[in-house]
Amino acid sequence: xxxxxxxxxxxxxxxxxxARVADPLPEPSATPAPAEPAAEAARIRPAAEAVAERLFERxxxxxxxxxxxxxxxxxxAMDPALSSQAEQLVTGRSLPAPRAVYEAANGFAEALxxxxxxxxxxxxxxxxxxxxxxxxxxxxxxxxxxxLDQQSVLLARDLAPADTADLxxxxxxxxxxxxxxxxxxxxxxxxxxxxxxxxxxxxVLAVPDVVGAVVDGDSGEVETxxxxxxxxxxxxxxxxxxxxxxxxxxxxxxxxVANVGSGADARAAVAAGAQGVGxxxxxxxxxxxxxxxTVETQRAAYxxxxxxxxxxxxxxxxxxAGADKPLAxxxxxxxxxxxxxxxxxxxxxxxxxxxxxQLEAIAVAAADSGAEVSVMAxxxxxxxxxxxxxxxxxxxxxxxxxxxxxxxxxALSAADILGAVDFVSIGTNDLAQYVFAADRMMGALxxxxxxxxxxxxxxxxxxxxxxxxxxxPVGVCGExxxxxxxxxVLAGLGVTSLSMAAAAVPAVGATxxxxxxxxxxxxxxxxxxxxxxxxxxxxxxxxxx
Numbered sequence: 001x002x003x004x005x006x007x008x009x010x011x012x013x014x015x016x017x018x019a020r021v022a023d024p025l026p027e028p029s030a031t032p033a034p035a036e037p038a039a040e041a042a043r044i045r046p047a048a049e050a051v052a053e054r055l056f057e058r059x060x061x062x063x064x065x066x067x068x069x070x071x072x073x074x075x076x077a078m079d080p081a082l083s084s085q086a087e088q089l090v091t092g093r094s095l096p097a098p099r100a101v102y103e104a105a106n107g108f109a110e111a112l113x114x115x116x117x118x119x120x121x122x123x124x125x126x127x128x129x130x131x132x133x134x135x136x137x138x139x140x141x142x143x144x145x146x147x148l149d150q151q152s153v154l155l156a157r158d159l160a161p162a163d164t165a166d167l168x169x170x171x172x173x174x175x176x177x178x179x180x181x182x183x184x185x186x187x188x189x190x191x192x193x194x195x196x197x198x199x200x201x202x203x204v205l206a207v208p209d210v211v212g213a214v215v216d217g218d219s220g221e222v223e224t225x226x227x228x229x230x231x232x233x234x235x236x237x238x239x240x241x242x243x244x245x246x247x248x249x250x251x252x253x254x255x256x257v258a259n260v261g262s263g264a265d266a267r268a269a270v271a272a273g274a275q276g277v278g279x280x281x282x283x284x285x286x287x288x289x290x291x292x293x294t295v296e297t298q299r300a301a302y303x304x305x306x307x308x309x310x311x312x313x314x315x316x317x318x319x320x321a322g323a324d325k326p327l328a329x330x331x332x333x334x335x336x337x338x339x340x341x342x343x344x345x346x347x348x349x350x351x352x353x354x355x356x357x358q359l360e361a362i363a364v365a366a367a368d369s370g371a372e373v374s375v376m377a378x379x380x381x382x383x384x385x386x387x388x389x390x391x392x393x394x395x396x397x398x399x400x401x402x403x404x405x406x407x408x409x410x411a412l413s414a415a416d417i418l419g420a421v422d423f424v425s426i427g428t429n430d431l432a433q434y435v436f437a438a439d440r441m442m443g444a445l446x447x448x449x450x451x452x453x454x455x456x457x458x459x460x461x462x463x464x465x466x467x468x469x470x471x472x473p474v475g476v477c478g479e480x481x482x483x484x485x486x487x488x489v490l491a492g493l494g495v496t497s498l499s500m501a502a503a504a505v506p507a508v509g510a511t512x513x514x515x516x517x518x519x520x521x522x523x524x525x526x527x528x529x530x531x532x533x534x535x536x537x538x539x540x541x542x543x544x545x
Contacts (some may be wrong), residue, residue: 001225006201007446008220008534009182010190011485011541012234014153014173015214018224021156021163022143024131028098034090041090043097045083047136051129052077055162062166068268068502069165076129082108098134105130113441124185128160148172151231153213157205159186169193173233174215176222178205181446183429183479190217191482192503196234198222200446218537242510244273246498248491250516255497256509257313259477263304268502273509276313276372278425278499279477280305282358283320292354298361303368310370315402315425315475315499316362318355320344320378330354339439344379344404345389352392359396366398374400376425380417381407387420404477406430411459414466425499426463428478432456451480452533457493461528464494475499484511489540491517492524515544 034040055074059067076082082104089100109123109130135142144163145154148171156163158179164186172195180186180199190197196217204222212229215222246256257278258269269277285293285301293301306314321330321343330347348355359375366373377389380403393401405411406427418424428451433440435456438448460476467474475497476490482500487508490498498508523543530536 001223002207004201004204004207004222004224006176006198006204006220006222007182007450008196008198008217008537009184009187010175010195010197010217010483011537012174012194012196013214013216013218014196014232014234015229016173016212016231016233017150017152017228018155018210018213019146019148019152021145021154021159022141023157024127024143025134025138025140028096028102028134028138030095030099032096033094034096037091037094040097041087041100043137044086044090044101044133047097047101048077048083048133050136051132051142058166063271066165066503067271068264069161072262072264073125073129073160073162073165076125077133082129098137101130101133101137105133124158124160125162128162132162151233153215155204155210155213156186158184159189161185161189164189167193169195173231174198174213174217176201176204176213176215178202179443181440181443182449182451183440188479188482188501188504191484192501192507194234194507200443202444218541219534242273242506242513244275244509246275246509246512248488248512248517248520249514250518252491252517253496254491254512255313255475256505256512257315257475257497257499258502258505259499260305260502265502266305266308269505270308272502272505274502274505276309276315277305278315278475278481278497280314280316281320282316282318286319286321292357295357295361295364298358299365299368302362302365306365306369306371306373312371313374314366314369314371315374315376315423315477317404318345318358318362318375318377319347321347339433345377345385346379348377348389355392356396359393359398363397373398374402374423376402376404376423378404378427379406380404381409383413383416383420386417390421404430405463406434408435408459411463414463415469418466418470418472423473423475424463424467425475425477425497426460426495428456428460428476428480431459431478435459447533450533451478451483451486452527452536454528454530454533454536457489457524457528457536460490460495461493461524464490467496468494473497482508484508485537485540485544488512488515488520488544489524489527492520492522519544 052074059070085104086100089095109126112123132142153174175197177199209226210224212225257276258274259279260266261281386403390401400422402423432449436448438445440449473496477499481498482504523540526539526543527536530539
């Protein structure tokens with residue numbers, strides 16, 4: 001029996017036989033050059049269309065978030081920009097079609113990584129599409145989750161959304177990955193399905209002859225064995241237990257809302273029963289644009305996402321871009337340390353016209369939708385910045401202005417900032433990254449980005465205290481909100497809304513309804529007093545037992 005440790009991202013303990021998820025295909029060779037480059041290039045688009053067709057067919061058999069994930073991945077496969085780039089590499093450099101797809105997709109993935117944050121996490125999706133198209137071109141089975149004939153623990157290097165979108169939770173006992181972190185797709189999926197998961201388990205794939213495993217999603221421990229391990233499933237929260245109203249057992253409202261970035265995300269959120277939108281990422285409207293989209297183009301894009309939430313709250317985040325998220329029309333230049341440079345609201349200080357046009361588009365889309373639209377700014381550090389943004393929001397005719405709390409200085413100045421705006425929303429992903437000086441995309445630093453870290457919880461507690469004193473809403477829109485146990489702790493810290501991936505909505509809502517607010521407050525106090533992330537999780541769990 002080998003014992004390894006990673007980061008537990010979904011609670012529970014389970015054991016059983018191991019099923020390995022196939023690794024990506026080997027890197028295709030750049031030789032031999034095709035005898036007929038035009039004919040070789042012509043193979044790419046049909047292969048991409050075949051991949052998309054299979055993904056759409058899978059999407060037709062499921063609903064909600066799984067449907068949205070598969071449709072989004074299918075749309076990536078059909079992206080004409082990817083096919084065109086690959087075709088040009090065949091005809092221009094005489095590359096075989098598989099190699100051309102490999103290089104073209106890698107170029108797109110690198111651009112997304114450079115973008116940072118949420119978009120960087122989509123680089124894994126592009127690689128998944130890449131491998132599926134290459135498998136189609138060379139005539140082999142694409143990598144991914146194998147057909148399960150028994151309940152199993154899935155062991156993988158990492159998991160792409162399309163790998164697991166239509167996973168049967170009755171057959172999967174737990175998830176273990178060598179890479180990934182607390183904000184990875186694996187973490188989000190596992191919490192949504194209510195199955196234990198441990199990520200960033202370095203060396204787990206190198207353990208020889210693994211037949212069975214025991215997975216503890218609380219401690220982050222994974223025991224692998226060369227012999228059979230008895231099947232034991234973790235206890236799960238049944239999403240059907242939730243009545244669709246975000247509240248604690250004693251009726252204290254805690255809104256359960258969704259993070260969205262596209263029309264597909266919005267539809268999945270509605271299907272999951274989300275009470276609104278806590279974070280609408282607007283970057284999707286800009287990423288492929290060579291020049292700034294017009295107000296009308298933006299309005300149409302925003303309306304598609306906002307309209308499904310007529311009569312419900314929707315918080316729109318203004319453009320989160322800058323040197324670490326390069327957009328051609330902004331021409332921000334090169335910075336030695338983009339993560340600490342001109343990004344988020346800081347871009348608007350130099351280009352307020354871009355912000356004003358976006359606010360105009362949001363205001364028109366909001367008026368047409370019937371939704372209760374608010375606007376918030378990313379990367380706010382001081383009260384002066386918050387007040388400057390709020391003034392522009394109100395000048396645009398939008399009634400409510402808020403800001404993201406993702407810089408430690410903003411968390412420490414929460415009372416002053418809340419005096420200048422109507423609400424705040426804590427982005428735990430970036431806040432953890434800046435608190436611990438640890439890139440959240442690096443699996444080796446995943447433990448530092450664990451949202452149960454007491455230092456992070458103590459900052460959140462400061463913001464929650466300020467919200468209570470000023471009677472203003474405090475939300476959380478980082479992935480911390482999608483952990484059902486941690487969601488209750490956040491409510492105990494004074495958080496009034498939790499925003500997450502659509503798939504996690506029912507489980508979080510059901511868990512909130514299990515205990516009165518006083519119990520969550522006791523769990524929060526226990527977590528705050530803990531010395532480590534693992535101890536904080538265990539202390540909260542014990543307090544609610």
